[in-house]
Amino acid sequence: MTESLWLDEATTALVAKMPLTDIFNKFLPGDFHPPLYYLLMKFWIGVFGSSEVSLRTPSLIFALLTVYLVYKMYGKVWALLLATSPLLFYYAQEARMYSMAMFLVALAIFSFVKITKRSRVEWWVLFSISLFLIGATDYVALLILPVFWYLGRGFWKKLLASHIILVGFGVLWLPYFLKQFSSGLQVSAESPAWSQLLGQTSFKNLILIPVKFMIGRVSLDDKWLYVLVVELVGLLLGYLVYRGREAPKIIWLWLLVPLALGVVISFWVPVLSYFRFLFVLPAFYVLVASGIKSKLFLWLVLGLNLLLITYYLLIPRFHREDWRAAAIAIGNDQVIFPADSQKEALIYYRKGGQIVTEPSGKRVWLSRYVWQVFDPTDSVRKKIESLGYNKVSEYSFNGVEFYLYAYRN
Numbered sequence: 001m002t003e004s005l006w007l008d009e010a011t012t013a014l015v016a017k018m019p020l021t022d023i024f025n026k027f028l029p030g031d032f033h034p035p036l037y038y039l040l041m042k043f044w045i046g047v048f049g050s051s052e053v054s055l056r057t058p059s060l061i062f063a064l065l066t067v068y069l070v071y072k073m074y075g076k077v078w079a080l081l082l083a084t085s086p087l088l089f090y091y092a093q094e095a096r097m098y099s100m101a102m103f104l105v106a107l108a109i110f111s112f113v114k115i116t117k118r119s120r121v122e123w124w125v126l127f128s129i130s131l132f133l134i135g136a137t138d139y140v141a142l143l144i145l146p147v148f149w150y151l152g153r154g155f156w157k158k159l160l161a162s163h164i165i166l167v168g169f170g171v172l173w174l175p176y177f178l179k180q181f182s183s184g185l186q187v188s189a190e191s192p193a194w195s196q197l198l199g200q201t202s203f204k205n206l207i208l209i210p211v212k213f214m215i216g217r218v219s220l221d222d223k224w225l226y227v228l229v230v231e232l233v234g235l236l237l238g239y240l241v242y243r244g245r246e247a248p249k250i251i252w253l254w255l256l257v258p259l260a261l262g263v264v265i266s267f268w269v270p271v272l273s274y275f276r277f278l279f280v281l282p283a284f285y286v287l288v289a290s291g292i293k294s295k296l297f298l299w300l301v302l303g304l305n306l307l308l309i310t311y312y313l314l315i316p317r318f319h320r321e322d323w324r325a326a327a328i329a330i331g332n333d334q335v336i337f338p339a340d341s342q343k344e345a346l347i348y349y350r351k352g353g354q355i356v357t358e359p360s361g362k363r364v365w366l367s368r369y370v371w372q373v374f375d376p377t378d379s380v381r382k383k384i385e386s387l388g389y390n391k392v393s394e395y396s397f398n399g400v401e402f403y404l405y406a407y408r409n
Helices: 007-016 020-030 036-048 052-074 076-083 086-091 098-117 121-135 140-151 153-161 164-190 192-198 203-215 223-243 249-265 274-290 295-314 323-330 344-348 379-386
Strands: 334-336 363-367 389-397 400-407
Touching (some): 007 036, 007 052, 007 344, 020 164, 036 052, 052 076, 052 274, 076 274, 076 295, 086 098, 086 203, 086 274, 086 295, 098 140, 098 249, 121 140, 140 153, 140 249, 140 274, 203 223, 223 274, 249 274, 323 344, 323 389, 323 400, 363 379, 379 389, 379 400
Parallel strands (some): 334 363
Antiparallel strands (some): 363 400, 389 400
């Protein structure tokens, strides 16, 4: 909660401060998410302010609610393992929509399971509302829908009726979605590197999903040791998943169907980043917990999760980009970015008035944050140096890189 906001979190903060008309007319057409999370955050900061802790609290609440739903569906052990997940620990503290989407998918699963046991009106209403809320929060999370279509074949008329609110929203939102889709395709075409960063189908992006699900956001400097650790953890959790193979079919489908569809879709639209599939993480831990038949394995998995969380907390390089420290170091100097889309974090940390397109002072900071994507010819750096500035230092604030230039007298 006390880490610096990283770039996308700062975007959340700035969008939440916009007038409603600007959110819909200026921001959302160039983004690739539905509006609900941003609208929720606008209301939230209006009540609780826009501090780092305040911005991240809704994600924590949604994570806790997801754990509660898993507890209600399957019991204490299942909920305990999910609650100590290293990956959930990270994203429960991020001011983005992925924790919210995870909760809404879990809510849809919860209400659907209730429907299959006893088809009561209140469960259908809850299920219908949860589908609408998923669609209004995160496009990728809608990949859960085929799970319900497959399992609900026996009562397809009621299932079809439950989609009315979602379809109504989709019709109203379609013009915005088409603008977002067109904008996304244009960016991907102009910058293949950006497309790869977003999550094209590749072996690396595919293998990162189970790796991050198991060990969270940590790594090791020794790559061979890292591979060994991942393999050992994979053997343990894979063995437990195998032992839990008799888990309800809906759990297997919850985990596998969205991932399989994501792989296929990402050949054309890059969405295959592990954090976008946080909404299937509860299914993974339900399968792991289903394979635990003795206290030894329970303590092994709990110990592993807590060890990984502790390791994450103790090693600062695993933490988020430190734009806060960058803002402090910049002080009153000018700042130049190679693209408009990277400024949000420094604006949040009150440096927006110092961001310029051409230097005029004695010192200027040049952002090197993913410059290869936004300025592949390095034209901004070349321009600064042609104006008589010499590079005097290089800085890295946990992945946020800057060059400091001073004017030649």
